[in-house]
Amino acid sequence: MKILIKDVTAALRTGKGKYSTVKTDICIEGGKIVSVGNIQENYLPDKVINGAGLLALPGLINAHTHVYMTCLRGIADDLPFDEWLFGRILPNEDKLTAKDAYASSLLGCAEMLKSGTTAFLDMHMFPGKSAEAALKTGMRACLSRGLVGSGDDEAGSTRLKQAKAEIAKYGGYDTLSFMLAPHSIYTTDAEYLKKVSEEAKKLNLPLHIHVSESLREVEDCRKKHSKSPVKYLEDLGVFENKVTAAHCVHISDEDIEILAKHNVNVALCPRSNLKLGNGIAPVKKLLDRGINLCVGTDSAASNNTLNLFPDMSLTTLLHKGANMDASAVTAGEVLDMATCNGAKALGINSGELAVGKNADIVMLNTNLPQLEPKNDLISSLCYSANGSEVDTVIINGEIVLKNGRLTKINEKSVCANSEIIIERLIER
Ligand SMILES: [Zn+2]
Numbered sequence: 001m002k003i004l005i006k007d008v009t010a011a012l013r014t015g016k017g018k019y020s021t022v023k024t025d026i027c028i029e030g031g032k033i034v035s036v037g038n039i040q041e042n043y044l045p046d047k048v049i050n051g052a053g054l055l056a057l058p059g060l061i062n063a064h065t066h067v068y069m070t071c072l073r074g075i076a077d078d079l080p081f082d083e084w085l086f087g088r089i090l091p092n093e094d095k096l097t098a099k100d101a102y103a104s105s106l107l108g109c110a111e112m113l114k115s116g117t118t119a120f121l122d123m124h125m126f127p128g129k130s131a132e133a134a135l136k137t138g139m140r141a142c143l144s145r146g147l148v149g150s151g152d153d154e155a156g157s158t159r160l161k162q163a164k165a166e167i168a169k170y171g172g173y174d175t176l177s178f179m180l181a182p183h184s185i186y187t188t189d190a191e192y193l194k195k196v197s198e199e200a201k202k203l204n205l206p207l208h209i210h211v212s213e214s215l216r217e218v219e220d221c222r223k224k225h226s227k228s229p230v231k232y233l234e235d236l237g238v239f240e241n242k243v244t245a246a247h248c249v250h251i252s253d254e255d256i257e258i259l260a261k262h263n264v265n266v267a268l269c270p271r272s273n274l275k276l277g278n279g280i281a282p283v284k285k286l287l288d289r290g291i292n293l294c295v296g297t298d299s300a301a302s303n304n305t306l307n308l309f310p311d312m313s314l315t316t317l318l319h320k321g322a323n324m325d326a327s328a329v330t331a332g333e334v335l336d337m338a339t340c341n342g343a344k345a346l347g348i349n350s351g352e353l354a355v356g357k358n359a360d361i362v363m364l365n366t367n368l369p370q371l372e373p374k375n376d377l378i379s380s381l382c383y384s385a386n387g388s389e390v391d392t393v394i395i396n397g398e399i400v401l402k403n404g405r406l407t408k409i410n411e412k413s414v415c416a417n418s419e420i421i422i423e424r425l426i427e428r
Contacts, residue, residue, distance in 0.1 A: 008051025059118025061342030064296025067108030105133030115387030151191020
């Protein structure tokens, strides 16, 4: 399908953390951006979108989430991390069926699409369900089955087999990609981490793991292994793979050097870290060290939204305040984190409005009070927008949201199905 976006204001990247907004035309063909600016000769679009009053951005990329948990939104709020995870979330997660996980994943995808996210890195416990939800809604997804276990237990091996079977089954879709996901250092042992890491090397897949999310994780690791989680993972050879590490809240200067040395991608999840009382990642130091930072929401059970806009805003504001430096993290740097840096971590050819890139494009209505006057729309994305401005979403050259409405799924029934799940799970 050929789509011409006419007279749109486009956010074009001009350098690291730098953007200009230009009135232009964008041509799409075969799922790719084929021109920005001059319309190619003989280009006959199947569809023309009037971009007047719209701001086109590369689709946002949620670099760490668990979409199957979206139905657990609001069931365990205002609780300490351990009580939240072990006391409330895991027992309720155990009650979820594969059908629930699919319905919950559809809800998560619907929320992300309506707030401008076009791709996500998912860690799940129900093989195939995130994949099916992504295919149904048209989202681009990088999927990783959460791997929990020890080197010699049967359950850990079974999970690894499930991960490989999922990759074999869904590997042929150009909107889906995969990682292996040892869940964390506290839900695996050294043997299992080494096993998964070796398997990832054989399959040429990156790894996705929670790292140094809570202070307790770090203290327990120091007691058990006399080193930090980051050093422990390095010594096990985990960082010989391409890795996306979620959180990295409690990390030392030495840890930062290790992450930089191995080009580890860090998925910041500031709202989740604040809500669970886990703390604030040293983003300024990570940024200064040149680490590829991206932004994730984590799950709706800990955020409690999959809308990236609040996390983008927080990523700028939190570190200006924490460093007492208004230039610590700029709006442009955060837009990089939510687009091209996320694309790098996920290994996808998206994240920028440029020729040859995937046509993953979000358009926001700029004729709204919160974006007026239009002095600096890039700043407004971080400091004024809330995601409700999203009007149109195109993924892989397909229109999946039009005039704020999802084109591939029925939003009402997706919402109603999540209510049915929660009625069953929670004893009221
Ligand atoms: Zn997580």
